[in-house]
Amino acid sequence: MYDYDLLVVGSANADLVIGVERRPAAGETVLGGDLAVHPGGKGANQAVAAARLEARTALLARVGDDGHGRLLLDSLRAAGVDTVGVLVGGAPTGVALITVDPSGDNSIVVSPGANGRLRPEDVRTATSLFHASRVVSAQLEIPLETVVEVVRNLAPGSRFVLNPSPPRELPTEVLAACDPLIVNEHEARVILGDARVGDDPADWARLLLAKGPRSVVVTLGARGALVCDGSGTALVPSVKVDAVDTTGAGDAFTAALAWRLGAGAGLAEAAAYAARVGAAAVTRRGAQESYPTAAEVEALGDDAR
Numbered sequence: 001m002y003d004y005d006l007l008v009v010g011s012a013n014a015d016l017v018i019g020v021e022r023r024p025a026a027g028e029t030v031l032g033g034d035l036a037v038h039p040g041g042k043g044a045n046q047a048v049a050a051a052r053l054e055a056r057t058a059l060l061a062r063v064g065d066d067g068h069g070r071l072l073l074d075s076l077r078a079a080g081v082d083t084v085g086v087l088v089g090g091a092p093t094g095v096a097l098i099t100v101d102p103s104g105d106n107s108i109v110v111s112p113g114a115n116g117r118l119r120p121e122d123v124r125t126a127t128s129l130f131h132a133s134r135v136v137s138a139q140l141e142i143p144l145e146t147v148v149e150v151v152r153n154l155a156p157g158s159r160f161v162l163n164p165s166p167p168r169e170l171p172t173e174v175l176a177a178c179d180p181l182i183v184n185e186h187e188a189r190v191i192l193g194d195a196r197v198g199d200d201p202a203d204w205a206r207l208l209l210a211k212g213p214r215s216v217v218v219t220l221g222a223r224g225a226l227v228c229d230g231s232g233t234a235l236v237p238s239v240k241v242d243a244v245d246t247t248g249a250g251d252a253f254t255a256a257l258a259w260r261l262g263a264g265a266g267l268a269e270a271a272a273y274a275a276r277v278g279a280a281a282v283t284r285r286g287a288q289e290s291y292p293t294a295a296e297v298e299a300l301g302d303d304a305r
Contacts, residue, residue, distance in 0.1 A: 002132060002133060002134040003056065003132040003133070004056045004057060004058045004082070004129070004132055004133040004134065005050070005055040005056045005057065005133075005134050005135065005259055005262050005263070006047075006050045006055050006056070006057045006058075006133065006134070006135050006136075006137060006255070006259050006262060007057075007058050007059075007060065007085075007130065007133035007135070007136045007137070008043050008044075008046045008047040008050070008057065008058070008059050008060070008061075008136075008137045008138070008255070009043065009059075009060045009061070009118075009123070009136060009137070009138045009142070009146075009147075009150050010041070010042050010043020010044070010046065010059075010060075010061060010115075010137070010138055010139045010142055011041035011042050011043045011044070011061065011094055011112070011115040011118075011139065011142055012039075012040075012041040012044040012059070012062070012063050012069075012072045012076075012086070012094065012114075012115065013040045013041030013044070013068075013072075013093065013095055013096045013110065013113075013115070013141075014037055014038070014039065014040065014068035014072065014093055014094070014095050014096070015037070015038040015039070015040030015041075015095075015096045015098055015247070015286070016035060016037055016095060016096065016097050016098065017035070017036045017037075017038060017098045017099075017100060017247070017286070018032035018033060018034075018035055018036075018098070018099055018100070019033040019099075019100050019102075020032040020033075020099045020100070020101055021101070021102065022101055023099050023101055023105075023107050036286075037068075037071070038286045038287060038288065039071050039072045039074075039075035039076075039287075039288050040247075040248065040288065041061070041072070041094060041096070041115065041141065042139040042141050042163065042165060043059060043060075043061050043115075043139060043141065043142070044059060044061060044072055044075070044076060044288070045248045045251035045252070045255075045287050045288055045291075046137055046139075046251045046252075046254055046258075047059040047076060047079075047081045047255070048075065048076060048079040048081060048288040048291055049248075049251060049252040049255035049256065049277065049281075049288075049291045050255040050258070050259050051076075051079040051080040051081045052079055052080075052291045052292065052293050052294075053255070053256060053259060053292075053293070053294045053297070054293075054294050055255075055259040056082075057080070057081050057082065058081065058083075058084065058085055058129055058132075058133065059076060059081055059082070059083060059085055059086055060085035060118075060122070060123070060126050060129060061085070061086050061087070061115070061118060061142075062086070062087040062089075062091075062114040062115060062117055062118040063086060063088055063093045063094075063114050064088070064089065064090075064091055064092040064093035064113060064114045065088050065089045066092055066093055068092070068093035068095065069088060069093040069114070072093065073086060075288055079288070084129070085126050085129050087118070089114075090114055090117040091114040091116065091117050092113045092114065093114055094110065094111060094112050094114055094115040094116075094141070095110070095111045096108050096109070096110045096111075097109045097111075098247060100245055100247065103243070104243040104244050104245045104246050104282060105246060106245070106247050108247075110166075112141065112142075115141055115142050116142070116143060118142045118146050119143070119145075119146060120145055120146050120148070120149035122146070123146060123149040123150055123153055124149065130153050130154060130155050130158070131155040133155070133158060134158060134159070134262040135158065135159045135160075135161060135258045135259070135261060135262035136150060136154060136158055136160050136161070137160075137161040137162070137163075137254060137255065137258045138150050138160070138161075138162050138163075139163045139164070139165055139254075140164050140165055140166055140167070140168060141165070144170075144171075147162070148171060148173060148174060151173060151174050151177040152173075154177065159179055159258075159261060159262060160177045160178060160179060161178070161179070161180060161182065161254065161257070161258040161261070162174065162178045162181055162182065163182045163183070163187075163250065163251075163254045164181065164183060164187055164191060165184075165187055165250070167186065167187040167190035167191055168190070170191065172212060175211050175212035175213050176212045176213070176214075178212075178214065178215075178216075179213065179214035179215050180213060180214070180216050180217045180227075180229075180257075180267065181208060181213040181215070181216050181217070182216075182217045182219065182253075182254050182257065183204075183208065183216070183217070183218055183219070184218070184219045184220075184221075185201070185204075185218070185220070188201070188204040188205075188208060188218055189204075191208065191211075192204060192207055192208065201218050201226050202226060202228075202233050204218055205217075205226050205227075205228035205233055206228060206233065208228075209229070214229065214230075215227070215228065215229035215267055216228045216229070217257065217267070217271055219250060219253060219278075220238075221238075221246075222238055222240070222243070223235075223237070223238065224236045224237040224275050225238070225271045225274070225275055227267045227268050229267055234268050236268055236271040236272050236275055237272075238275040238278070238279055239275065239276050239279040239300055240279075241280070241282060241283050241300075242283065243282040243283070244282060244283055244284060244285055245282060245284065245285045245286065245290065246282050247285075247286065247290075248281060248286070248287025248288065248290065248291075249278045249281045249282045250278070251287065252274075252277050252280075252281040252291050253274045253275065253277060253278035254274070255274075255277075256270075256273055256274035256277035256278070256297075257270045257271055257273075257274035260273050260274065276297050276300050277291075277292060277297050279300060280292035280296055280297055280300050
């Protein structure tokens, strides 16, 4: 019996968000709106998104002993995330600088801060959390060697989900554990490099699968997602909504997918649910505060039908 449906190992940031008429080009200065500070970071985002969906969720992360760290802990606890694995101190809390244009598209620069101090020994110390978790999810806003240690500490029978963001070359050991590897178009292009053939996302999915993951999901924004495993490739459509802010939508998708897979759903079924969660998230501003409850996701599915 697992105590947690999902253990997220990853980053926790304070998101500093400014709305702009358009994002600046190199060397250009543009004026924006008022600064807003939100709890964020891909790890904390995933944990909050899963907990809002009523998944029993824990987070292994590190924040600073500062106001941003307290903001994050308050947000996690309010959503129902177990913060027993959130370590405090060692560096200031990570910060993400985000500009959002009127279409809802964003550009992000991250200062890792305490996230860069989440070390392999922290993973080994948290072994009990891994053995208590049905699914473990990670990203790459923490050191890669820490993600490698996560893979080495997975409990027998558990499932590992990775969103390699920001993308980089991945060790064979990590790729082989992914079930699935979840990438957007940019992440797919970076990971495939010269091996990428053409502009067909289905080709990317098959090439990524050949690198060793047990399954692959390529997210396509408003077009939905491609799922790929040993049985083939399939397109999962999204729900049409009016996007306000895409910040954190990919994290909501990943969290929902990981949770539904752990609950026994097939890859395409889990991706379809995750697409509805991601669609609901882009209709509100911010990251964690935009994430829907299970009831809101169900209502969105009913509206789409």
